[in-house]
Amino acid sequence: MAPIGAQFKPGDAVPHSGIYRVTHDPIHAQEHEVTCLFGKHFPPCRGCGEPRFVLVRAARYVETQDHFKCA
Numbered sequence: 001m002a003p004i005g006a007q008f009k010p011g012d013a014v015p016h017s018g019i020y021r022v023t024h025d026p027i028h029a030q031e032h033e034v035t036c037l038f039g040k041h042f043p044p045c046r047g048c049g050e051p052r053f054v055l056v057r058a059a060r061y062v063e064t065q066d067h068f069k070c071a
Helices: none
Strands: 018-023 032-036 052-058
Touching: 032 052
Parallel strands: none
Antiparallel strands: 018 032, 018 052
């Protein structure tokens, strides 16, 4: 698992599902949080192109848990 605070850029593979803080060009957008899923890739931004994603809190996706029956 990636350590809390690890930073990623668009195109990188998401190393762990969880909440990521996104930092954009400050002229374009304020910092905010998003949920990213393991196995996907961090996307580019339509406005500034090069946001950075920082892992805030790792979490397991519900469909990967043995306790739940998902369709």
